[in-house]
Amino acid sequence: MNLSALTVRKAQERLRGGDITSLELTEAVLARIEDVDETIQAYVTVTAERARAQARAADARRAQNGAGGDTGVPPLLGIPAAIKDVVSTKGVRTTCSSRILENYVPPYDATVMEKLNAQGSVLVGKTNMDEFAMGSSTEHSAFFPTRNPWDTERVPGGSSGGSAAAVAADEALFALGSDTGGSIRQPAALCGVVGMKPTYGRVSRYGLVAFASSLDQIGPLTKDVTDCAIVLAAICGHDLRDATSAPEPVPDWPEEMKRDVRGLRVGVPREYFGEGIDPAVEQAVRGAIAQLAALGVEVEDVSLPHTEHALATYYIIAPAEASANLARYDGIRYGYAAQDAATMWEAYSRTRGEGFGSEVKRRILIGAHALSSGYYDAYYLKAQKARTLIAADFEQAFTRVDAIVCPTSATVAFKIGERLDDPLSMYLSDLYTLPGNVAGLPGISLPCGLVDGLPVGLQFVGRPFDETTLLRLAYAYEQAGGTRYTPALSQGASHT
Amino acid sequence: MAENQAEDAAITRAEVRHVANLARLALSAEEEARFQQQLSGVFAHFQQLSALDTERIPPTAQVIPLKNVMRPDAVAPSLAAADVLANAPEREGDQFRVRAILDF
Amino acid sequence: METAVAEKYRTVIGLEFHVQLLTRSKMFCACSAQYAANPPNTVVCPVCLGLPGALPVINEKVIECIVMTGMALNCAIPEFAKFDRKNYPYPDLPKGYQISQYDLPFCIEGHLTLDEEGGGRTIGITRVHQEEDTAKSTHVTADSGERYSLVDFNRSGVPLMEVVTEPDIASPEEAAAFGRKLRQIVRYLGISTGNMEDGAMRCDANISVWPADAPTGNIKVEVKNMNSFRAVERALRYEQERQTRILESGADTRVTETRGWVETSGETVSQRTKEEAHDYRYFPEPDLPPLELAREWVDAVREQLPELPAAKKQRFMSEYDLSAYDAGLLTQSRELADYFEAAALRAKSAKAVANWMSRNLLRRLNESDTELSDCKIAPDALGELVLLIESGAISNRTAQEVFDAMFDTGKSAQAIVAEQGLGQISDEDALEEIAAKVIAENPAAVQDFKQGKKRAVGFLVGQVMKATRGKANPGIVNQKLQAMLRRV
Numbered sequence A: 001m002n003l004s005a006l007t008v009r010k011a012q013e014r015l016r017g018g019d020i021t022s023l024e025l026t027e028a029v030l031a032r033i034e035d036v037d038e039t040i041q042a043y044v045t046v047t048a049e050r051a052r053a054q055a056r057a058a059d060a061r062r063a064q065n066g067a068g069g070d071t072g073v074p075p076l077l078g079i080p081a082a083i084k085d086v087v088s089t090k091g092v093r094t095t096c097s098s099r100i101l102e103n104y105v106p107p108y109d110a111t112v113m114e115k116l117n118a119q120g121s122v123l124v125g126k127t128n129m130d131e132f133a134m135g136s137s138t139e140h141s142a143f144f145p146t147r148n149p150w151d152t153e154r155v156p157g158g159s160s161g162g163s164a165a166a167v168a169a170d171e172a173l174f175a176l177g178s179d180t181g182g183s184i185r186q187p188a189a190l191c192g193v194v195g196m197k198p199t200y201g202r203v204s205r206y207g208l209v210a211f212a213s214s215l216d217q218i219g220p221l222t223k224d225v226t227d228c229a230i231v232l233a234a235i236c237g238h239d240l241r242d243a244t245s246a247p248e249p250v251p252d253w254p255e256e257m258k259r260d261v262r263g264l265r266v267g268v269p270r271e272y273f274g275e276g277i278d279p280a281v282e283q284a285v286r287g288a289i290a291q292l293a294a295l296g297v298e299v300e301d302v303s304l305p306h307t308e309h310a311l312a313t314y315y316i317i318a319p320a321e322a323s324a325n326l327a328r329y330d331g332i333r334y335g336y337a338a339q340d341a342a343t344m345w346e347a348y349s350r351t352r353g354e355g356f357g358s359e360v361k362r363r364i365l366i367g368a369h370a371l372s373s374g375y376y377d378a379y380y381l382k383a384q385k386a387r388t389l390i391a392a393d394f395e396q397a398f399t400r401v402d403a404i405v406c407p408t409s410a411t412v413a414f415k416i417g418e419r420l421d422d423p424l425s426m427y428l429s430d431l432y433t434l435p436g437n438v439a440g441l442p443g444i445s446l447p448c449g450l451v452d453g454l455p456v457g458l459q460f461v462g463r464p465f466d467e468t469t470l471l472r473l474a475y476a477y478e479q480a481g482g483t484r485y486t487p488a489l490s491q492g493a494s495h496t
Numbered sequence B: 001m002a003e004n005q006a007e008d009a010a011i012t013r014a015e016v017r018h019v020a021n022l023a024r025l026a027l028s029a030e031e032e033a034r035f036q037q038q039l040s041g042v043f044a045h046f047q048q049l050s051a052l053d054t055e056r057i058p059p060t061a062q063v064i065p066l067k068n069v070m071r072p073d074a075v076a077p078s079l080a081a082a083d084v085l086a087n088a089p090e091r092e093g094d095q096f097r098v099r100a101i102l103d104f
Numbered sequence C: 001m002e003t004a005v006a007e008k009y010r011t012v013i014g015l016e017f018h019v020q021l022l023t024r025s026k027m028f029c030a031c032s033a034q035y036a037a038n039p040p041n042t043v044v045c046p047v048c049l050g051l052p053g054a055l056p057v058i059n060e061k062v063i064e065c066i067v068m069t070g071m072a073l074n075c076a077i078p079e080f081a082k083f084d085r086k087n088y089p090y091p092d093l094p095k096g097y098q099i100s101q102y103d104l105p106f107c108i109e110g111h112l113t114l115d116e117e118g119g120g121r122t123i124g125i126t127r128v129h130q131e132e133d134t135a136k137s138t139h140v141t142a143d144s145g146e147r148y149s150l151v152d153f154n155r156s157g158v159p160l161m162e163v164v165t166e167p168d169i170a171s172p173e174e175a176a177a178f179g180r181k182l183r184q185i186v187r188y189l190g191i192s193t194g195n196m197e198d199g200a201m202r203c204d205a206n207i208s209v210w211p212a213d214a215p216t217g218n219i220k221v222e223v224k225n226m227n228s229f230r231a232v233e234r235a236l237r238y239e240q241e242r243q244t245r246i247l248e249s250g251a252d253t254r255v256t257e258t259r260g261w262v263e264t265s266g267e268t269v270s271q272r273t274k275e276e277a278h279d280y281r282y283f284p285e286p287d288l289p290p291l292e293l294a295r296e297w298v299d300a301v302r303e304q305l306p307e308l309p310a311a312k313k314q315r316f317m318s319e320y321d322l323s324a325y326d327a328g329l330l331t332q333s334r335e336l337a338d339y340f341e342a343a344a345l346r347a348k349s350a351k352a353v354a355n356w357m358s359r360n361l362l363r364r365l366n367e368s369d370t371e372l373s374d375c376k377i378a379p380d381a382l383g384e385l386v387l388l389i390e391s392g393a394i395s396n397r398t399a400q401e402v403f404d405a406m407f408d409t410g411k412s413a414q415a416i417v418a419e420q421g422l423g424q425i426s427d428e429d430a431l432e433e434i435a436a437k438v439i440a441e442n443p444a445a446v447q448d449f450k451q452g453k454k455r456a457v458g459f460l461v462g463q464v465m466k467a468t469r470g471k472a473n474p475g476i477v478n479q480k481l482q483a484m485l486r487r488v
């Protein structure tokens, strides 16, 4: 078995046992990238030399801590990671897959990077995404689309498609993504990996390039639930540099997740199984729910009556915030700057007109219109009120159940280009994930079967700061029935 | 009144130009036409929200129930000057250079 | 303006002040707020440079400064306040929006009463809210003729407070008086230097002149670029006259424009409006949770409020029996008032201290362009000087000399008196001896006295003073001479 196929947990054990080094592990991952990334195109930037240096430093640190003794050795020491290119990395360009930031090299690390660096994790590269995290297919990258390792004619989902594909194709042991409306969970589902969006406020957003500030969260994409718990624990915690960061204690998730799920109650929202869901996907999800019931989990029907308004709510609030968040890209302090403009305003407008892709421009226009004089009440304020109702739906449901169980996405991975020309159909890709962002709730997606050889995602959505219950349910399900789904590519056959 | 204005969700070409100007986005004629049509569709979809009775519903701007998050008035080191200017598309000495800022 | 014309119109002025706050760090980051002395772009960080991913965190001191100001301006302090984004792309605004406050500011509905010299009217305060400063741009014309701008972000994110008045101000003079009063208050609170000249305090004015009998006006002008209160007054007077001329000419007068004051030419000029109408698209700042100002906290801030100028002036009048003029003069600044009170503590008569301050100290400070904080005379040293006069140790005339020496050298009055032998002679035996000598030497004067010419005493007192080089206590000399002359 190629070392790059190891889970974080397995790699930890072998590093600890001394039978592999971080450098070997890192070389294996770099070799794997060399091998398959020409096809998958998960990475925007591969930081090979830096990764080797970090791996050597990790090996030295481990040696210094005493052979075999693992007290004080952080769980991610020497583990190669892929980071979505929306997370600020000091000295490593951070593009957001946008032309406007193509050559931007941040002078500072995001808080999550400081945490990973403190653990001694190895950064192998920055992953491709929909430009500024706006999209559900990674086709909106200004550079190239990333391909789904299960079928390279299909999208990996998005916007964290590069991170999901990198993990699915063993091009990293784990990855970080960001989730504003499903951008971790939906690509995790489409690529057959585990992805979690933590509760809003759980992970510091300091250094996460903002798309929609009241919705964005960073989270892990991993090969299994155990790894998800390990990575989540590593990146969480209160941060004084993010005023929306929650001063909540961080549980010992790798242990907590193992607690028996018998007696936990999950709710199946009837609104999620209506029109639009692929019947085969529904079947797979219902099969998983039956398996949960067999484990002693109580299953109930619940209603989230305002679900039908979540899409509109989300697609007003997120672009509105984005229209302000993206105003800073003016070609003055960093980033692309239009050449030969006659006036300052021409330089401004052309920098942005040339620097942003279609989807970003579309959303900036939507957001600016929704906030503009005369429309604010009808759109933005109305959406904020709808947000209250959507959050109240969940609150109501959580008086009866401990978590919501549902599909992550209505369909399996779709063909590249299929939804590109129809923004509304693309937006529908996130129907089951974006209510969680609107309400600020944690959600996890894990594989629950294959349809036509493509992975299906099972999603749990929980109470605020109750990631523990989600991990318990996911871990129990994975242990009982879930096998780790491995794309053919991972077994060595390149789809070219 | 605002609600009435939004009742007809169709976006005009002039409105596309107006918001593009607010957002300082140069658009080609082709883009203007395309965005006009796409935004009209998107805002038509948003119209469904008008059916929601939100008379007594307070707006939610933030989902996290935090308040009074502040820091003490203390100074910490700033960035190194070289880091500040390293990404500048155009600079002159230790300043960022831009086209003449018009005197309004 | 001619009175007849003036009476046909009324002038309505509302003011907006931006005041830089004297905090250690910036509004939303830990960069130093004392940026001015630093080379360009050296007091910046990811937050105030608007780097992708950076986030703001509120400086708690700023909230305290703003709430204090609101209290000093008799505002209500609502329990709930929040921040909003004000969107307008501009090269000096690194995020493309300014974090400000829209519908829920920290302070609302206040008022400020002007001093009698300022007209004595009460001006409504609409609101006091938080803002952040922009970067500084410099305009350059190269030798080639090419014009461009340079941007320095050191000032970006420095905390600003905006004070907005109701359109209650009726004249340019009153506008300037209001500005001076506000400056005095922020200085009393110790929250700003209040200096207009270096931009620590900036004033924009909305002015509209309309027919006295009309309910509202058609000309609405915002005047900017006024760098002193004198400029505020001049610019508004210019504008008042210009608008009156327009009304007099009967032209179609529906105008809304922004005009800039040009100090050198003494006129306002229309500033080409931005190509499109403003639409700031305010919305709640998602990066900052709202503030709930607990009543206990508000009360604690109120406790900390220093005595404000108006109250201090009243107290000086009643407690020290000062005239309104002197009380006003000595409460100009907190430092001056504190100086006065410390000096008065040492002397017997506070009024005498006040006189010495207004006639001598302030004059010398002014002449030598010295700040009170750099003055070599400590308050209790001035008190001691007054005490020496009061005890008769030195004459008023000598005291003048002593004061000048104190001002120049910083030595104590005692030391100067001793060093220069300036002490007043109050020793009755010594004075009697000198008086006897003077009587003997001036028989003519004695003769005059005998013939009832009382003025002769004055001449003889003068002779004693001359003999003692002014150090004799004139009261005692007079008394002695009278007695001795009667005996002759």
Ligand SMILES: [Mg+2]
Binding pocket: C131, C162
């Ligand atoms: Mg303002």
Ligand SMILES: [Zn+2]
Binding pocket: C026, C029, C030, C031, C043, C044, C045, C046, C047, C048, C049, C157
């Ligand atoms: Zn800063």
